[in-house]
Amino acid sequence: MPSPHGLVWIGLALVGVFVVAQVVRYPGQVFWWLVKSAALGCLFVFAVNWVGQYLHYHLPFNPITALTAGFLGIPGLAALILLHLWLYV
Numbered sequence: 001m002p003s004p005h006g007l008v009w010i011g012l013a014l015v016g017v018f019v020v021a022q023v024v025r026y027p028g029q030v031f032w033w034l035v036k037s038a039a040l041g042c043l044f045v046f047a048v049n050w051v052g053q054y055l056h057y058h059l060p061f062n063p064i065t066a067l068t069a070g071f072l073g074i075p076g077l078a079a080l081i082l083l084h085l086w087l088y089v
Contacts, residue, residue: 038063041070044077059084 002010023030045066048059059065059081069077 034067037070038066039070040073041066041068044069044074048077048081 042061045059045061048057049061052058065080068080072079
């Protein structure tokens, strides 16, 4: 029986194989999904920074924050804000 850490790595490897298979099978759909998620994430980060200017708060805008906010939506954006506040304030 593999260790719990081994099971996690096996699960991550299976997810990785699935993702690569989807990219190879449907490259156009995956590309547009990434573009849509990145654009949505940009809008989320810009909205936080727009509201944050009145509260003296600024979430750094970079590809990682935009893609995280786009992929995970509002919960991901809340996690980014909390992580930023926890680490830098």
